[in-house]
Amino acid sequence: MLHLLEKIREIFRPSPSCQEVNRFLAEYIEGVLxxxxxxxxxxxxxxxxxxxxxxxxxxxxxxxxxxxxxxxxPEELLEHTIEFLRAHINHGERRDDA
Amino acid sequence: xxxxxxxxxxxxxxNARSARAPIDLEALLEGDPKAFEQLVHQESTxxxxxxxxxxxDHHEAESxxxxxxxxxxKRFHTFRRESKVTTWLYAIGINLAxxxxxxxxxxxxxxxxxxxRLQPGFSRGMHTGDYEAWNPHKMAERSERKRLVHEAIRKLxxxxxxxVTLRDIEELSTAEVAHILNISDxxxxxxxxxxxxxxxxxxxxxxxx
Numbered sequence: 045m046l047h048l049l050e051k052i053r054e055i056f057r058p059s060p061s062c063q064e065v066n067r068f069l070a071e072y073i074e075g076v077l078x079x080x081x082x083x084x085x086x087x088x089x090x091x092x093x094x095x096x097x098x099x100x101x102x103x104x105x106x107x108x109x110x111x112x113x114x115x116x117x118p119e120e121l122l123e124h125t126i127e128f129l130r131a132h133i134n135h136g137e138r139r140d141d142a
Numbered sequence: 143x144x145x146x147x148x149x150x151x152x153x154x155x156x157n158a159r160s161a162r163a164p165i166d167l168e169a170l171l172e173g174d175p176k177a178f179e180q181l182v183h184q185e186s187t188x189x190x191x192x193x194x195x196x197x198x199d200h201h202e203a204e205s206x207x208x209x210x211x212x213x214x215x216k217r218f219h220t221f222r223r224e225s226k227v228t229t230w231l232y233a234i235g236i237n238l239a240x241x242x243x244x245x246x247x248x249x250x251x252x253x254x255x256x257x258x259r260l261q262p263g264f265s266r267g268m269h270t271g272d273y274e275a276w277n278p279h280k281m282a283e284r285s286e287r288k289r290l291v292h293e294a295i296r297k298l299x300x301x302x303x304x305x306v307t308l309r310d311i312e313e314l315s316t317a318e319v320a321h322i323l324n325i326s327d328x329x330x331x332x333x334x335x336x337x338x339x340x341x342x343x344x345x346x347x348x349x350x351x
Contacts, residue, residue, distance in 0.1 A: 061267030070331040070338070074316065094269035098262065101276060105342040108291045109310045115191045121204060122186050128208040129182065133215060 060088055062095050069102060167227060171218045182211055185228060188312060189235050195307045196239035196300055197246070206242050210235035225321045233322045236304065243300060251299050252340070260340040276349035294344040302337040309334050 060081075065088050071077050072085050089099045118124075163180070170177035186207065193210070194203035214231050221230055252260075263270040281287055295303060308319045309330065320327045 061264075062269045063264040063267045066262060066264070066269075070335040074331070094271075094273060097273040097275055098269065098271075101273060101342050101346065102338060104276065104281075105338055105345055106310060108287065108345070109295065109306060109338075109341060110313075112288065112292050112295060112311060115194050117187055117190045117194075118200060118204065121190060121207070122183065124204060125182060125186055125208050125211060126179070129178075129211055129215070132212055 060084055062088075062092060065089065065092075065095055066098075069099070073103075073106075165227070170227065171221060173215070173218065178215060181214075181227070181231070185231060189232060192232065192304075192307055192312060193235050193239045195295075195303055195311075196236065197242050198296065199246075202242055202246070203239075206235065206238050210238055213238070226318070229318050229321050232308075233324070236322060240300065251303070252297050254299060257299065257302065257336060257340050260343040261336065262339060262343075274351060276346075277351040280349050280351075290345060290348050291341075294341050297344065298337055298340065302333060302340065305330060305333045306337045306341070310338075 065072070065085050068077060068081075068085070072082065072089075075082065077085065089095050163184075165180050165184070166174070166177050170181060189210065190203055190207050193206045194200065197203050197206060210231065213234050217234075221227060295306060298306065305319060305323070308314045308322065309316065314322075316327050316330050320330045323330065325333075
């Protein structure tokens with residue numbers, strides 16, 4: 045009976061607005077919203093003529109950001125870092141608690 | 143005193159010997175040179191990338207990275223074990239990088255007002271903007287697309303660029319980013335969302351039909 049009441053309540057619950065959905069897009073993508081909210085957001089994003097293309101662009105942006113690899117460390121980075129630390133730790137600076 | 147040896151047979155980032163091998167935390171905190179060297183091998187490349195994205199200068203990024211490891215070594219006794227040691231290390235690196243940026247005044251980024259203008263508009267809860275699928279032909283040229291994305295990320299204000307770097311590029315968890323930046327998980331998601339929306343808007347002018 046309770047289950048049925050919950051179902052009926054769900055049917056008559058108003059759909060979230062574009063603004064509400066937009067506000068929690070990061071949470072939606074991370075999957076941290078309650079399952080029921082997650083499902084309602086998905087339905088809105090699938091059907092809303094404004095939110096659907098916006099969300100697609102948002103996801104494309106995210107994908108393109110993830111493939112940003114323009115930062116290439118210098119080849120000697122590790123060698124220089126070890127040299128620096130060896131010079132400062134072995135011959136000079138001591139640990140604060142030493 | 144530790145005897146740190148440069149390892150020249152492997153390129154930075156490959157970390158063949160120590161890649162993802164668990165670090166002996168107790169040994170590290172006691173100043174064991176092998177454990178410390180393992181940490182340096184394991185984290186140099188990624189930490190360098192994060193620092194570089196803040197200071198935007200290779201020479202300065204290398205200098206800040208070196209100082210980060212030195213500071214960490216000298217301050218291991220202050221590590222409270224409330225997070226992973228790498229999270230603690232990143233917090234040191236990011237603080238040093240921010241200090242370096244403030245000192246150098248190399249600001250060539252969007253303002254907070256610009257970020258606000260790049261957010262979508264709403265009226266009575268509905269989007270006010272019109273959005274169409276991006277033009278696949280304009281997105282097809284890989285090198286140009288990457289250049290545009292890289293430039294858009296570079297334009298973000300430092301705090302926004304940092305959260306995108308840590309969460310979306312380096313793929314740290316929200317909780318780790320929150321710990322490093324000393325803010326709540328919710329604040330990380332809010333800042334990340336605003337940064338992503340600003341990036342979407344910056345790219346839109348290049349990719350729209």
